[in-house]
Amino acid sequence: MTMLRLTAALATTALMTACAGWGTMSNAPARVSDGVLVGENGMTLYTFDRDQAGSGRSVCNGQCAVNWPPLKAAGGKSAGDWTVIARDDGSAQWAYKGKPLYFWVRDQKPGDRTGEGFNGVWRVARP
Numbered sequence: 001m002t003m004l005r006l007t008a009a010l011a012t013t014a015l016m017t018a019c020a021g022w023g024t025m026s027n028a029p030a031r032v033s034d035g036v037l038v039g040e041n042g043m044t045l046y047t048f049d050r051d052q053a054g055s056g057r058s059v060c061n062g063q064c065a066v067n068w069p070p071l072k073a074a075g076g077k078s079a080g081d082w083t084v085i086a087r088d089d090g091s092a093q094w095a096y097k098g099k100p101l102y103f104w105v106r107d108q109k110p111g112d113r114t115g116e117g118f119n120g121v122w123r124v125a126r127p
Helices: 004-027 063-067
Strands: 031-033 036-038 046-048 084-087 092-096 122-124
Touching: none
Parallel strands: none
Antiparallel strands: 031 036, 046 122, 084 092
């Protein structure tokens, strides 16, 4: 195989792999932007250190959920790293790799990450 053909074959394989990954993420309830998970609205998603990964529940309820709105999963179905958990109020929330996902009310526009490290227990969600 000539160097040009080998380069073309490698480039084609890389492109197909990248597109396959995009297809998977397009079915997910969130996407990656600048290395972090964001909702369909482009707003940053967060995890809460007090949530136990894989427990299937959120400990952020009441006023906490007012300030840190959950990523709603109405009608969603678990697949791969994405799971649906039941909240105390009976609603459904998305979790990524077992950690429930939240927005932060003080983020004003896509790209804001003002909740990172808040009270030492909130983290930007990363893939």
